[in-house]
Amino acid sequence: MKRILALSLALLLTFAAFAGCSGASDNSAGTPASGGTAAAGDSGNAASGDKIIKLGVFESLSGDNGAGGKQETLGWVYANSVQPTIVIGGETYTIVLETVDNESSTDKAPSAAQSLVSRGVSAVLGSYGSAVCIASSAVFDQAGLPMLTVSATNPQVTADNDNVFRLCFLDPFQGTVLADYAYNTLGATNAYVLSKQGDDYSAGLANYFVKHFEELGGKVTDEQFPQGNTDFSSYVANAKAAGAQVFFSPVSTEAASNIIDQANAQALGIPILAGDTWDSNVITQAGKGKDIEVTIDTFYQESGTPFDVAFKEWISADPQRLADNNGDDTLAAFSVMAYDGYFTMLEAIKAADSTDSAAIQAALSGVKYDGQTGAIAFDDTGDALRNSAYIKKVNTTDGTWEFLEVATVG
Amino acid sequence: MDYLPYLLAGVSVGGQYALIAIGYTMVYGILRLINFAHGDIFMAAGLIMIYLCTALPLAVSIPLVLLITVAIGFVIERAAYMPLREAPRMSVMISAIGVSYLIQNLALYLTGGLAKPYISIPWISDTITILGATTRRVTVITPILTILLMIALILLIKKTKIGMAMRAVSRDFDTSRLMGIRVNNVISVTFIIGSLLAAIGSVLYFTNYTAVVPTSGQMPGLKAFVAAVFGGIGSIPGAVLGAFLIGICENLIKSGGGAWTNFSDAFTFVLLIAVLLVRPTGLFAEKKIDKV
Numbered sequence: 001m002k003r004i005l006a007l008s009l010a011l012l013l014t015f016a017a018f019a020g021c022s023g024a025s026d027n028s029a030g031t032p033a034s035g036g037t038a039a040a041g042d043s044g045n046a047a048s049g050d051k052i053i054k055l056g057v058f059e060s061l062s063g064d065n066g067a068g069g070k071q072e073t074l075g076w077v078y079a080n081s082v083q084p085t086i087v088i089g090g091e092t093y094t095i096v097l098e099t100v101d102n103e104s105s106t107d108k109a110p111s112a113a114q115s116l117v118s119r120g121v122s123a124v125l126g127s128y129g130s131a132v133c134i135a136s137s138a139v140f141d142q143a144g145l146p147m148l149t150v151s152a153t154n155p156q157v158t159a160d161n162d163n164v165f166r167l168c169f170l171d172p173f174q175g176t177v178l179a180d181y182a183y184n185t186l187g188a189t190n191a192y193v194l195s196k197q198g199d200d201y202s203a204g205l206a207n208y209f210v211k212h213f214e215e216l217g218g219k220v221t222d223e224q225f226p227q228g229n230t231d232f233s234s235y236v237a238n239a240k241a242a243g244a245q246v247f248f249s250p251v252s253t254e255a256a257s258n259i260i261d262q263a264n265a266q267a268l269g270i271p272i273l274a275g276d277t278w279d280s281n282v283i284t285q286a287g288k289g290k291d292i293e294v295t296i297d298t299f300y301q302e303s304g305t306p307f308d309v310a311f312k313e314w315i316s317a318d319p320q321r322l323a324d325n326n327g328d329d330t331l332a333a334f335s336v337m338a339y340d341g342y343f344t345m346l347e348a349i350k351a352a353d354s355t356d357s358a359a360i361q362a363a364l365s366g367v368k369y370d371g372q373t374g375a376i377a378f379d380d381t382g383d384a385l386r387n388s389a390y391i392k393k394v395n396t397t398d399g400t401w402e403f404l405e406v407a408t409v410g
Numbered sequence: 411m412d413y414l415p416y417l418l419a420g421v422s423v424g425g426q427y428a429l430i431a432i433g434y435t436m437v438y439g440i441l442r443l444i445n446f447a448h449g450d451i452f453m454a455a456g457l458i459m460i461y462l463c464t465a466l467p468l469a470v471s472i473p474l475v476l477l478i479t480v481a482i483g484f485v486i487e488r489a490a491y492m493p494l495r496e497a498p499r500m501s502v503m504i505s506a507i508g509v510s511y512l513i514q515n516l517a518l519y520l521t522g523g524l525a526k527p528y529i530s531i532p533w534i535s536d537t538i539t540i541l542g543a544t545t546r547r548v549t550v551i552t553p554i555l556t557i558l559l560m561i562a563l564i565l566l567i568k569k570t571k572i573g574m575a576m577r578a579v580s581r582d583f584d585t586s587r588l589m590g591i592r593v594n595n596v597i598s599v600t601f602i603i604g605s606l607l608a609a610i611g612s613v614l615y616f617t618n619y620t621a622v623v624p625t626s627g628q629m630p631g632l633k634a635f636v637a638a639v640f641g642g643i644g645s646i647p648g649a650v651l652g653a654f655l656i657g658i659c660e661n662l663i664k665s666g667g668g669a670w671t672n673f674s675d676a677f678t679f680v681l682l683i684a685v686l687l688v689r690p691t692g693l694f695a696e697k698k699i700d701k702v
Contacts, residue, residue: 062523070524101523197672226675228629230619231423233545234664235671237415254525254621261620265537266415267544286527323522 051093053086053355055345056100056121056145058113058136060128063104064252067282068334069128070324072151073099075338076125078314086346089353095346102127104252106135113139121145122355123348125341128334130154130201137161146361148345150337151299153276154204158382165364165382167341167373168299169389171201174275175208177297177389177407182209182246183216186271186295190219192244194235194259196251197224205250205275225255232262240268250275257286264290271295279392279401281330288399297389300333300373301403307372311335330400333373333390340371414543416665417658418550422618424657425552429611430634431641431649432563433604439644440580440600442499446506447486449631450513451605455479455612456528456622457517463529472531476609483605484598492594517624525623528616535617548617553654555614559607560650567646572599580644629675633660636682642692651693656681 057076060069076097085092098119102109109127113136116124123146127133130152140147141163149157150167153174158164182188191213195206203224210220221242225235236259239247247270249259256278263272271293274283279298287294302308312329315321322329345360348367352359369376376384388408395402430452437445458478462471490509494502534548567573575596578586587593615630616622634649637656641648656678664671685692 062518066523067525070522103523223671225671228625229675230621230626230629231419231661233419233423233618234416234661234674237419238665238671240415241412241665254623257525257527257621258619262618265535265544265546265618267537282525326524 051088051091052096053088053093053349054096054098054119054121056116056119056124056126057097058100058102058116058124058126058132058147060104060132061099061101064254065104065129065132067253067280067326068151068277068332069101069104069126071280071326071332072126072128072334072338074315074321074324075150075335076342078311078335079339079342081314083343083346086349088349088355093355097125102132102136104129104132106131109136110139112136116140117143117145122357123148123345123360125338125345126150127152130157130204131199133157133164134200137164140164143357144361145357146348146364148341148364150341151276151334152201154200156200156204161382163361165378165384167337167344167376167384168276169386170383171205171275172208173386173409174297174389175205176212176409177391178248178273178275179209179212179216179218180409181295181297181391181407182248182273183213183218186246186273188218188245188271190242190244191221191246191248192239192242193220193222194239194247194249194251195222195224196255197226199227199251201277202250202252206248209248209250229255230258232259233266235259236262236266236268239270240266244270246271246273248273250277253277253280253282256283260286260290260292260294264292268292276333279333281326281328281332281399284330284394284399284401285326287394287396290396292396293393295391295393295404297391297407298333299390300331300336301390301392301401302331302336303403311339336372340369340373340376343371344369344376412543413662413665414541415545416661418540418543418545420658420661421654422545422549422552422657423615423661424654425556426611426615426618427630427634427637427657428556428650428653429559429607429614430630431637431653432560432607432646434635435638435641435643435646435649436600436604438638440576440597441491441502443491443502443506444635445604446503446631447490447509447513448604448608449627449634450510450517451479451483451486451627452608452612452615452631453517453622453624453627454482454513455605455609456616456626457521457526459613459616460526460528460622468529468531472613475613476606479609479612480602480605483601483608487598487601492597514624514627521622521624523624525621528620528622530620531613531617534614546618548614552614555610556650559610560646563603563646572596576600633678636678639682640685640692642694645692645694648692648694 059073080097085094098121100112100116102112109132124140125148128151133149133152134156146163148165153168153171155170158166193206193210195202210222213220274296276298278296315325315329347369348360348364352363365378379385388406391404391407392401433448437443455475459475462474486509490505491502494505536547538547575591578591579593579596637652638649641652660674663674663677
C-alpha cells in the first residue's frame, strides 16, 4: 500500500515536472507567440509560409531584477506584435521570440544563455542588469551570436566583447550626470553612497559617482550592503550620522523599496538619488504618500505621444501584461528602450539580408536607426552614442514621475 | 556617535529572529529535527497576508493569516515528517530541505518572481520618536511582544498538561508512549506553536522590511537557526537571548560604517562557528542526566 502510494507520488511528481517544463516553454513562447500567431493571421499563412527567424530574449524574469526584466520583456513583445515579420532575400520571415529567464543571477545566466543557443536563435536581445550580461556574453560569443542589450550600463558589458552592442548610456556618463546634479543642483557637499556588494552595476555606478563627486570637491561616505539584506535601518542611520546631504543608492528596485520605506520611517530628510534602474513604477508606488524626495536619471520620459498612448493601451489590454508592468500602465524607460532595440536589430537583419548570425553582427556595427529614445548609432566598442539623460523625481502625492530636466555632458 | 538607532533596530530585528528561533528550538527539542522549512513558512505567512489583504479587511486577515500558517505547519508535519518517524534522522532532514524548496518554488510560481510589497498596518507602522531617534512603533512593540510570548510559552511548558507531555516526549519517545501520551498529537502541537510564532514574527518583520520575495525566509531563517544554536538548541530562553544578541551585534557592527557593514552577515556565521568550537551545546544547554 505504502509502496504504491510512494510510487504514484513519484510518478505524479515526474509528470508534473514535465508538465512544468512544457508549461514553461509554452509560457515563454506564450506571450511572444500571442503576437506571433496574430501576425500569422494578419499576413495570411500562405504569404509567410514556414520561414521563421528566431530572436532570443534573454531576460531577468525573476529574482532581484525581476520587475525590471519583466518590463523590458514587455517592450520586446510589444515591438514584436507591432512588426512580426521581416523580408529577407525577397522572402517574408515570421519573427519568433524565444524567451529564457536568467533569474538575475550570475551563476544561472550562462546556462540560461546556453539554452537559448541550443534553441537556434539568430541573435540575442537583452538582458536587463549588467552583471548577467557580463556573465553570459562569452557563451553567446562562442556560439557566434550577436547580443543587443538596451539597459545594461556597466562599461565592461561591451568592452572586449565584439559581439555585444548596447543602446543605453554608460555608468561613467551616468555617474557624472548624477554627481553634477547632486553637487550643483542640489547643492550637496557631503554624500552618502550605498551599493550592493558583488553587483557589477551597483558597485560600478557608485564608483563613478564617488569619483566625480570628489573631483567636484565633495565628501563621500561609501558603504556596501551584502546580498540578501533587507534591513536597511542601520544604513539609513549611518547616513544621518555622517551628516550627508544626499543619499545615492544605485541598487535593484527590490532593495529600493525597502530603502525608501526605511528612509521614511527614520525621517531621513535628505534627497535620495539613484540611476536608471529606479525608473520603474515600483519606485513611484513605494514613494507614494511618503515624506521623501527621490530623484533619478533615465533614458526616456513618456509625454503622451501617439506611441506612448498605443503602448499603454497594449499593456492595459491584457491583465497579465498589466501585472508584469507592476499593476499600472506607467511606461518604464526599459520597455521603450527594448522597443527601440527590437527595431534596431531588425534594421541590422535587413542590412545583412540574412538570418546568419555573423552577418547580422557585422551589420549591427554600422546600423543607424531613429528610435523613440533618440537617434541610434554605435561606436567602435558597440556602445550607442548618447550624451543626454532625463532627470525626474517622484511626485509623492499621486505616485507618478515628475520630469525635471535633460542633463547633457560633453 | 549616537548608538540609539542601531540599538533599536537591533532589538527589533532580534525579537523577530527570536520568534522564528523558538520554532526551530522547540521542534529540535522534541524531534531532534532541524526544520529547514521553518524560514519558508515565515515567508509564506508574509505572502498569504498580502494576498488576503487584497480581499479582506485587516481585522479579519491577521487572525486568518495566523490560522492558515498554523494549518500549513500542521500539514507539513503530517505529510512530510510523520511518515518518516521511524526512518533515520537524516531522511527527515532531507525531507525538510525538500519542503523548503517546494514552498520557495510555489511562492516563485505564485508571485512570478517579483517582490510583493507588504501592506502597511496602521498604528504599528506609524512613525514615532524615542529620545531623538525616529523609528516605527513596531520596533518598540516587537521585543516586548516577543518576551511576553516567551513567558507565556514557558508557563505553558512548565505548568500545563500538554507542556508536561512535551517535556516527557523530548526526554523519551517510547516511554512517553507507554505512559499513554499521544506522541503524534504532542508533536503536532509543537509545530502549531512554532508556526504561530513564525506568523506573528512575519507580520512584525515585514511591517518593517516591506518586500516579500520567495527567498525572504532564507536569511532570517538561517540567522534564527544560528540564534537557536547559540542559545543552546532545545532551550527557549536560550533561543530568545541568542536572537537578541545576534540582532543587536549585527546592527552595532553596521554602525562602524565603511568596511564594517560588509561583515554584518559574516559576523553571525563566525559566531556560529565560534560557539560550536568553544561550547558546542550553546549558552543554555539542556541538562543531560546520565542514568546508570
